[in-house]
Amino acid sequence: MRIKIVRRPIGEAPDWVRDAWIGLSLPLAVNRQRSLWGLGVLSGPSNAFLQLWALVLGKGIKLTGFSVNAKAAVDILEEVDPRAAGWWREHTPELVSGKRNFVFDADACEREE
Secondary structure: OEEEEOOOOOOOOOHHHHHOOOOOEEEOOOOOOEEEEEOOOOOOOOOHHHHHHHHHOOOOEEEEEEEEEHHHHHHHHHHHOHHHHHHHHHHOOOHHHOOOEEEEEHHHEEEEO
16 A cells, blocks of 8 residues: 655644655655654654653644655655655764654545555
8 A cells, every 4th residue: 555645744743844744656665654653754762662751741733644664665755856866865864764754644644545
């Protein structure tokens, strides 16, 4: 299953980077919409223990959206906007290693079959 990004996703990346997602079709890591607590891609801790601790301290935001493997998403982004993909690789290398997911808010997405 896939989603298409139809509006600027919420997040901490610059507007021009988030706008680059619009129009892209991305494969889902989990084949359903989910509600979860998230942390910012820039302000959130990079290690799993500190992420959990930040959530316990109430530093996350409640988010309903779709999970996409971050590396796969940035690889797809690279095809249409290398500069935006480069921003992700430069500023969030730990996220685009292949082991982490981005969550795109549901309001920015449409499901594709």
